[in-house]
Amino acid sequence: MVLGRGGAGKSTLAAALGAATGLPVVELDKHFWGPGLEATPLELWAVVQGELAAEDRWIMDGDLGPYDVLDVRLRRADTVLLLDYSFPRCAWRAVWRSRESADFWRWVWSWRRRSRPVLLEALAAHAQDAEVHVFRGPRATARFLARFS
Template sequence: MKRVVVLGRGGAGKSTLAVALGDATGLPVVELDKHFWSPELEAMPPERWSEVQSGLAAGERWIMDGDLGPYDVLDVRLRRADAVVLLDYSFPRCAWRAVWRSRERADFWRWVWSWRRRHRPLLLEAFAAHARDAEVHVFRSPRATARFLARIR
């Protein structure tokens, strides 16, 4: 694993996992939220986001943490990935973590609520279309994710 994409519902723990993977592998972690959102929390236009991601994904070693839901342009980073990790945790678990973490906007909650029904299928299609050669890991629980992380360490 040299280029890893970490995706999942809001509140799943993508950033926490990315940091732990970075510690275990020595790969630099790129938190996509920091590159995507303006200080006023306005979404970056898709064309510009593709350009920004192209620059970020040009490196030979990285972990990219972030799932920007309906705002995302996945193909850029998926084409470069050799591993994809999808945290497919339940709505109650993610909602609890999101509430505990911070206040969120209404569009965030719509995304979190509809993620498994609307967004997860789109992610799986994107993996098949743009990350054919990548190892894809789908974890339904923190315990499964912890076992994966233990194997990496």
């Protein structure tokens, strides 16, 4: 699983890991957001994630902040990568990536204060057996990725 603040590069890392390992990559945003960026209801989202995580092997990227139901996929993950990058780095990447909503920017701004503690609690509760890596910057992430080249 790849988690982190918006704009951190979760999808890019997941794609690189998928290419290096041959594992299928599941981009959760493509399964969660409906037309007009309509969020999938939490009950249904838990079911969808259960189906996606039921596969034997996968790389899932996505951090849906307050819309997420983490425990479903955390229970199945053997490795979790948390991109704990700074706000300026993520904001810069997000600006260049696409036009984003005010909700997105509130989430990115408050991620370390609000979402990160929730993620760490969920990891402790539901991913005790997973190998967890927390990366504070792209160099650390690149060193990890180089292990698969």
